[in-house]
Amino acid sequence: MLAYLIRRVLITIPLLLGILCLSFLMLKLAPGEPTIIQQDLQARATGAQRETLRQLYGLDKPIYVQFGRWLWRVVRLDFGRSYSPDGRPVLEKIAERIPITLGLNLLETVIIFSLAVPLGILSATRQYSVFDKATTVFVFVGFATPDFWLALLVMILFGVQLGWLPISGLRSLNFEYLSFGAQVWDLAAHLVLPLLVASVGGLAGLSRYMRGSMLEVIRQDYMRTARAKGLAESVVVYKHGVRNAVLPVVTLLGLMLPGLLGGAVIIETVFAIPGMGQLFYQSAFSRDEPVLMALIVIGASLSLFGNIAADVSYALVDPRIRVAKRREV
C-alpha cells in the first residue's frame, strides 16, 4: 500500500509540471497582454509607456525565461504580485477569498449528499414507480437548466417580485450594526438562493449516480442471500445494500475536492459573491497572469491530490481492491 502511494505521488510530479507548462504556454499564446487591458486605447498612452509596463512585468523576456523564473519562484511558494493596479501579493488575494468559497462549497456538498443519497436509494428501490419517474424528470430538467438562467429566475421571483430574499451579495450593508443573531440570519438569508441554484445541478447528477449504484447492488447475490436469511427488507436495503452502494459515491468526494476551492464562476459572478470563482473570472478578463497561474497551480494540485485520495480511499474501503493491489505489489 505504501509503495503504491509513493509511486502514485511520484507520478504526479511530472504530470503537474506538464499541466503548468501547458497552462503557461496557453496563457502566453492567447492574444493580448496585461498591459493592453490596463491602457487600451488611452489616447495619451505612448508606446514608451507600454514598454515601461512590459519591462516592469518582465514581459519583454522570452517565454521560456519567463516560465523558468516563474517556476523557480513557485517552487519557493512565491507567487509574486498581481498585475492588476492593486499590485497585492497573489497569495493574499487568494487567501482572503478561500473562506467564502470553501464555506459555500462545503455547505453545498453537504446539501447535495444529504439529498442525493436518499433520493437515489428511493428511486432505485422503487424503480419505475411514479416517484422514480418524477425524480427522473426532475433530474433531467435540473441537468439541462443553465445555472445563470435559473439564478435570474429565482432572483426575480424571490428578490424582486416577492421581496422575501436578498438578491445578491453575502451581507447587508448595515451588517456591522446588527446583533449577532441578526447577523447569522442575514448571512443565512443571503445564502439561500446561491445554495439553491448551486445544488440543483449537483443534486441531479449525484442522485442519478446513487440510483445506478444502488440498482446494481440490489441485483447482487448477497442481497438475495440476506433476504433468504429472512432479514427484514429495511435491514437488507439499508445495511447490506446502501453500505455497498454508497462506496463509489463516497469516493466521488475526492474528485470534488478541487471544486471545493475552485469555486463556481457563474454562481459567484451572478450572485456577486467575492469568492475564488469570481477572482478567476476577473483575472482571466484582465489577463492577470500571476493570479491566474496561481489559481491553476492550486486547481491542478488539488485535482491530482483528489485523484490520489479517491484511489486510496477506494482501496481502503473496498476489500476487493485492497487485495488486488497487494497482489500487484
Place this chain on the structure above:
Amino acid sequence: MTAFDHISRRGFLSLLGALPLAACGRSESVQESAAAEEGPAYGDTLVQASIGDISGLIPNITSDSASHEIGGLIYANLIRTDKELRPEGELAERWDISKDEMTITFYMRHGVKWHDGEDVTAEDVDFTFRYMIDPKTPTAYGEPFRQVRRAEVVDRYTYRVTYEKPYAPALLSWGLWILPRHILEPAWKAGVDLRTTRQNRFPVGSGPYRFGEWKTGEKIVVEANPDYFEGRPYLRRVVYRVIPDQSTIFLELKARNIDLASLTPIQYRRQTEFPAFLKVFHRYQYLSNSYAYLGFNLLDARFQDKRVRQAMAHAINKQEIIEGVLLGLGRPAVGPYKPGTWWYKDDVKTFPFDPERAKALLAEAGWRRARADGILEKDGKPFSFTIRTNQGNAVRQQTAEIIQRRLRAVGIDAKIHIVEWAAFINTFIRKKDFEAIILGWGLGLDPDQYEIWHSSQTGPEELNHISYKNPKVDELLEAGRRTFNQEKRTAIYGEMQEVLAEDQPVIFLYVPDALPVVSARVRGIEPAPAGIMYNFIKWYVPSALQRYTR
C-alpha cells in the same frame, strides 16, 4: 480618452429586500410623496454598483472607471471643469497664463487640509507632477506632463509650469488628482512601487469624501468629509457594491437596492417604462461623451479613394441605426466631437441617406456592375471586405448587421467578424490587419485630437490606426495645440471638422445618449452639459425620506 468598451457602470446596493429586519435602521416606510420639499438635509447613504472591483485607490495609476469615480470623491484636483465644461479651480483658486502662452501659474487655496489634517500645498502638486513624469510610474496619463520644460514651487501656495511651446491641452491636464507628498514621497524616493503602499488601500485625500472601507470584491465605502473646503457633502455615505453581472445589477435596481445606475437603451425603453418604476426612480437622458464610427484601413487602395468613402456614407442610413439599435436614444454624428461643445461645428457637409448617389459615386470611382451576384468589381476583383468589431458589445454587432445590409444594396459585400477585445486590439488593430472596423471613441474635455488624426501617430502602438494622413489636418491639429485663445481654436477646429466631413476618413455613425437613473428620494440633481455628477456634493435626501439611518 478611453474606449468605451469596458462597461463600467454603477448599479447600487441595498439593504435586505424584505426580510423582517426592522431593527436594522431602515426608515423606508415613509413614502416619497408624504414628506416632500423640506430642503437640503445631511445624511443617508447612496448605493451604487460597479461591475468590477476597483483596482486601487491611487487613481493616477489605474485605468478602470470605477477606480476613477471613487478616486474622484476622495482626491481633489488642481483644476476641474464646471457644469458647462469650462475649466474652474478646485485646489487652485485661480491661474494665470503668460502672454507667450508658455507658462501657467497656479495660485492655490489656503487652508485646505488632507484628511489627516496636514495642509495641502504646492509641494503636493509638485510631488504629483514628478511622480507622473517618472518613467517607472505605471501610468497611462503621463504624456501631457512630459511637455513641461520647467516646473517650480514659487511659494507654499503657488506653482508654476513652463512648456517648450504653447500647449493648449496643458491646462485641463492639470485636472489631475493631487497626491499627498507627506505620505508618499518617502516610499517613492526609496524606489518602492506606490501600488504596494498603504495609500493604495487606505488612501488619504483632500476631496469631499474620506475613505471608509474597502472589502475586496464586495464593497467600497466612503464617508462625507465634514471639512471639505466647499462645504460638507449632504449625502453622508456613498457605497459602491461590486456586482460583476449586469443582469444582477438591474434586478437590484428594480428591487430598489441600488440608488444610481446607468441604463441600456433597451432597459430605458422597454424595461423601466412603467409607473411603479418611474415613481421611485428619476431617469435622465443626455448626449454621452462618445461617438461610434465605421473606420477603414486607409492603407488599402480601395478605401484611399475619397469618393468610395463618401459613397458608403451615403449608402448607410444613420437614423435607421439609431432607431433600430439605440431605440432612438442618440443622434447622428457628423464629426469627431460632441454636439453642444464650444468647438463643435454643426454646419459641416453631411451625407444624407441616398443609395442612388452612392452608386453614382462608386461608378465614378471605377467600380462596375459586371457580376451576376450584383457585387461591384474593379480590375476583375469584387468589392468585398470584412468589418470587424469587438465581442460583448451588442450595439456594435447590430450596427454592423444593418450596415452590411445597406452596403449590399449598393453592390458592396461586407462580412462581419466579431473578435474578443484583447485579440481585436492586438491581432487586428495594432498590426493594421483589418479592412474595416466599428469602434467608438470616448471624448476628452479638450478639442485636441492630435493622437487620433495626425499623420505622425500611425505607428503600431499609436491611435491613428486607420492611417489617416492629410497635411491640412496635420497643420490644423498643430495650430490648435499652440494657442489657448478660444476664438482662434474654435476657428481652427471648425475648419478641421469641415475637412474631416469632406474626407470621411471614417464614417461617423452616432453619439449615443447617456441614460443614468437615480432614486427619486435624491434631490438637487441638475442636468447640465457636463451630465449630472458635477454637483454631487449638493445632492441630498430630505430627512423624512432618508432610508439608511446609520
